[in-house]
Amino acid sequence: MAREERNIKVKIDNVRKVFNTRNGEMVALNGVSLDIMENEFICVVGPSGCGKSTLLNIIAGLSEATSGTVYCDGKEVTGTGTERGVVFQQYALFPWMTVKKNVEFGLKLQGKGREEASEIAMKYLKMVDLQDFANHYPKELSGGMKQRVAIARAYAVNPSVLLMDEPFGALDAQTRTQLQSELLETWQKERKTCFFITHDVDEAIILAQKVIIMSARPGRIKEIVDIDIPYPRNQETKMTKEFLDLKNHIWGQVYQEYLEVRK
């Protein structure tokens, strides 16, 4: 038991979330339990409104569960913490700060000195290949570049878990593929624990070791699919039979849920 605990990075224990709306109570999540292991890449797929983002917000500490608990490294989550980094779909860069200042933001809050913050920021800007844009403002960047800055900013404070809420959802197909490859490469190097939400089944399979399929209203875990395709993976992996079989299966499950929602 003790040995198993050591490997669990995030433990989601019977989480339930109820929103009070004008039309009464809305159960967004019900009985969600999941262990995210250290160094694991987990993708969550499901129809919109299945509570994926709600779950991520609860893990991040941005939202409180109605009942149930989330543990990170064995400690109960009661609010946000820098050990849990978040990348948002809408980039959420501070528009009044240059790219570099954005990446330094969290570092300065940690009390790092100017030089050290600058050094770390440049290191991560290099990682996302944006070192030449350090002094640009977000408005001068394309969507893909903005999201790379946001990823660098999340990485810079060195969280032990990365929570990503449809980070590539607002990007065009080509940019999305490119960023998937970059993220995959980074993850293969660093093996940082990732909890990644997407509605794109291809994206989920290419990235993850485990795909969580969620059902809607109330949001529950419907199925956990192990993705046994070995790393390193790349875009060509999408042509293999293994991939296509998994895609067929997962897509079928998600589509069923989608039909449920439409009813």
Added chain:
Amino acid sequence: MKADTTANPVVPVKANKKSGSFIDRIPAKVWLLISLSAAMLLWWVLSITPKTSRSFPNTVIVVESIKTMIDRGVFFTDIISSMISVLAGFALGFVIALPVAIMMAWYRPVRNIIEPWIQFVRNIPPLAYVPLVVISAGVGRKPQIIVITIATFLTMAITIYQGVVNIDETLIKAARVLGAKDRDIFLKVIAPATLPFILTAIRLGASVALTTLIAAESTGATAGLGMRIRALNNSFDSPPMLLYIIVIGIIGITIEKLIKIMERRLTGWQEKREI
């Protein structure tokens, strides 16, 4: 270039575009000059039309009236007096509007109680409540400043409030997950995010301060641009009256330009420019 001249259905469109690009190529400064010239021409037409000539005396006569007003020793005192009232009223209005707007954005009860007041008073022309102000505050500088304070406060409070309320919440979330505490969020996220709205509020407030001038100076002022226009009105002395009107316009546009420069300097990072 060659492709452009070959005969194909695209040609007429291109030709059209070319004449359009001539208009596009006129620099902004030249447009301003054209606009000014057209205004002068219009003024001249009004000055020779019998029906309007008394209201719009010839440009030369109006310009000459500067000398008359200076000789009477009122021109500069009027400008200075008005500027003191405008600046004092505007500054007070801003100092009150900023905290009120922030309180309204953060505390629902404050908003629910105060916002209807502001919306109600905002639509009343200041001239209407001037007598009430005079009854309590007496005549002189005090009521002038009070009237301008009220008018600028109303406009600025609403504008800043809208800014604070419309802050993108994901920015606050992003700051929080990066380790920001409430204090950091206020100073490093809310304050800079609100700055564009504060500057817009300042611009709108300055404009309101000037448009309220006539009302403010109908409180028994002894000098001032607004007071003088009313005084000249009694003698139908139109050249200096028109002169004073133009002076108010020039002051207004100068202040606006200055604030716009400040906005560009401080909030050039914005994705899109508003109003």
